[in-house]
Amino acid sequence: MSAAEPRNGDREDLEGARSGQRRRPNGDAGAGAKTRAKTAADKRRAILDAGVRVFARQGFHACRVADIADEAGVAYGLVYHYFASKDEILDTLFLERWAIMLETIRQVDAQEIPAREKLAAIASFIIDSYTHNPDLMKVIIVEVTRAANSFGQTHLAQIRQAFTLISEIVTKAQADGEFKSQITAEFAAIAFYGAIEQVLTGWIFGLLPRGEEHYEQAKRLVVETICGGLDAPGGGS
Amino acid sequence: MSAAEPRNGDREDLEGARSGQRRRPNGDAGAGAKTRAKTAADKRRAILDAGVRVFARQGFHACRVADIADEAGVAYGLVYHYFASKDEILDTLFLERWAIMLETIRQVDAQEIPAREKLAAIASFIIDSYTHNPDLMKVIIVEVTRAANSFGQTHLAQIRQAFTLISEIVTKAQADGEFKSQITAEFAAIAFYGAIEQVLTGWIFGLLPRGEEHYEQAKRLVVETICGGLDAPGGGS
DNA sequence: GGGTGTTGACTGACTAGTCAATCTATTTCC
DNA sequence: GGAAATAGATTGACTAGTCAGTCAACACCC
Numbered sequence: 001m002s003a004a005e006p007r008n009g010d011r012e013d014l015e016g017a018r019s020g021q022r023r024r025p026n027g028d029a030g031a032g033a034k035t036r037a038k039t040a041a042d043k044r045r046a047i048l049d050a051g052v053r054v055f056a057r058q059g060f061h062a063c064r065v066a067d068i069a070d071e072a073g074v075a076y077g078l079v080y081h082y083f084a085s086k087d088e089i090l091d092t093l094f095l096e097r098w099a100i101m102l103e104t105i106r107q108v109d110a111q112e113i114p115a116r117e118k119l120a121a122i123a124s125f126i127i128d129s130y131t132h133n134p135d136l137m138k139v140i141i142v143e144v145t146r147a148a149n150s151f152g153q154t155h156l157a158q159i160r161q162a163f164t165l166i167s168e169i170v171t172k173a174q175a176d177g178e179f180k181s182q183i184t185a186e187f188a189a190i191a192f193y194g195a196i197e198q199v200l201t202g203w204i205f206g207l208l209p210r211g212e213e214h215y216e217q218a219k220r221l222v223v224e225t226i227c228g229g230l231d232a233p234g235g236g237s
Numbered sequence: 238m239s240a241a242e243p244r245n246g247d248r249e250d251l252e253g254a255r256s257g258q259r260r261r262p263n264g265d266a267g268a269g270a271k272t273r274a275k276t277a278a279d280k281r282r283a284i285l286d287a288g289v290r291v292f293a294r295q296g297f298h299a300c301r302v303a304d305i306a307d308e309a310g311v312a313y314g315l316v317y318h319y320f321a322s323k324d325e326i327l328d329t330l331f332l333e334r335w336a337i338m339l340e341t342i343r344q345v346d347a348q349e350i351p352a353r354e355k356l357a358a359i360a361s362f363i364i365d366s367y368t369h370n371p372d373l374m375k376v377i378i379v380e381v382t383r384a385a386n387s388f389g390q391t392h393l394a395q396i397r398q399a400f401t402l403i404s405e406i407v408t409k410a411q412a413d414g415e416f417k418s419q420i421t422a423e424f425a426a427i428a429f430y431g432a433i434e435q436v437l438t439g440w441i442f443g444l445l446p447r448g449e450e451h452y453e454q455a456k457r458l459v460v461e462t463i464c465g466g467l468d469a470p471g472g473g474s
Numbered sequence: 475g476g477g478t479g480t481t482g483a484c485t486g487a488c489t490a491g492t493c494a495a496t497c498t499a500t501t502t503c504c
Numbered sequence: 505g506g507a508a509a510t511a512g513a514t515t516g517a518c519t520a521g522t523c524a525g526t527c528a529a530c531a532c533c534c
Contacts, residue, residue: 043479059384061298064523075481080525142383145438147296160444183465187458190439191432198431199424201383207397208427221424228420228465277513301489312515317491 056135060143115173293372352410
């Protein structure tokens with residue numbers, strides 16, 4: 001359950017001895033008016049948001065740190081005040097978003113609804129994530145998966161976590177008789193996620209038509225395709 | 238470790254060419270002897286093969302052209318004698334392999350077998366491609382398919398072609414009543430390919446166990462998962 | 475006044491691609 | 505047959521440019 005939490009501690013050694021932010025001893029920031037800490041946090045966020053746009057537009061490798069600073073409307077050096085490296089910006093974007101996804105999956109799984117509805121909720125969440133912020137999803141799919149190589153084990157552990165959570169949903173449904181057992185839960189999770197990601201990839205590269213009705217249709221079809229093959233033959237509907 | 242290896246064999250092919258090819262008047266090339274054109278083609282191929290290994294190991298962006306030359310055991314400049322740019326090496330690798338895949342899909346489609354078997358044959362081909370040359374498939378998936386952005390429209394057109402061919406198989410099966418029609422053929426093709434690619438990605442990044450039995454199981458499960466949801470409910474096949 | 479936030483010119487390291495020279499197989503011509 | 509010429513293959517030092525990350529100084533709020 002809380003397996004992801006200890007991993008946060010892994011990153012504390014990222015603070016170098018010389019550069020970078022010191023953790024404020026008492027992080028108590030005033031509420032209401034724009035405090036200094038508040039505007040500082042705004043700048044950090046502005047850099048992250050700019051990173052999303054620039055990475056999506058030019059690609060992680062092709063863009064320069066100066067492009068991110070320009071897009072955010074801050075000085076070049078400020079990027080290095082908030083982040084240790086260009087990589088760390090991408091890391092942060094991925095980990096932020098992925099944590100939200102993992103949390104959503106956990107919440108969905110906690111509900112007392114059929115597995116089919118759980119998968120539908122997960123598919124909806126991911127597709128809504130795309131419609132809400134296509135650039136961010138593009139960056140995560142195109143730049144992070146690609147770099148999972150070079151990036152640390154952290155990313156792979158996070159990705160594995162998502163597959164584990166989904167396959168647990170399938171395993172339980174198989175035990176309940178809602179899903180058949182010929183297909184391993186692990187494989188079902190891979191196929192389910194793979195189908196969704198390919199749909200997003202299709203939209204990202206213009207291989208599939210975009211638009212509200214297509215997004216809604218995709219949500220239905222992912223579940224219909226995957227569950228049509230997972231539903232127990234003798235079962236209800 | 239492997240960086241030092243090519244150094245040792247540096248002069249190897251020079252000596253081999255010299256000893257194997259003495260003066261041959263009247264252009265009478267003995268059988269088995271390497272002609273000039275032949276060894277030239279070999280060098281080109283050596284560079285491509287080295288590219289596969291280096292791209293897979295270090296990633297396209299992270300590696301240097303010098304790494305490819307070293308790995309191939311040729312001089313830096315020779316890479317540019319055969320290829321206009323580093324990009325062109327990757328382009329060539331992708332287009333070569335993708336053309337083979339498109340041709341295979343066309344041949345499979347031409348056979349008079351159920352659509353389910355056609356999809357099984359395609360899944361087998363792709364998975365066999367991975368088992369036969371994991372590095373190449375890794376490069377294609379990680380560096381090209383996911384990065385179609387940065388590369389020209391050629392790549393996207395090729396990728397689209399694959400989806401079109403697969404969805405035509407589904408469309409025909411729907412017309413025949415072998416597959417149900419609730420799921421659009423276009424979407425089915427995306428889900429099918431997405432599931433396969435995600436399985437390969439799992440193997441590439443060590444998220445899924447590798448091994449002969451897993452490869453064979455994956456071939457079965459892809460078809461079982463996707464077709465289980467596509468087979469006409471009442472259909473007799 | 476002290477400290478955090480902010481600036482942007484600068485540096486040091488790195489690499490894609492060039493090119494002039496050299497080498498070798500093949501062809502030409504006597 | 506063999507010398508000379510040709511065409512293509514091969515070499516690696518070099519150029520020209522890029523860009524991530526540093527740093528010393530300045531701005532501004534508490």
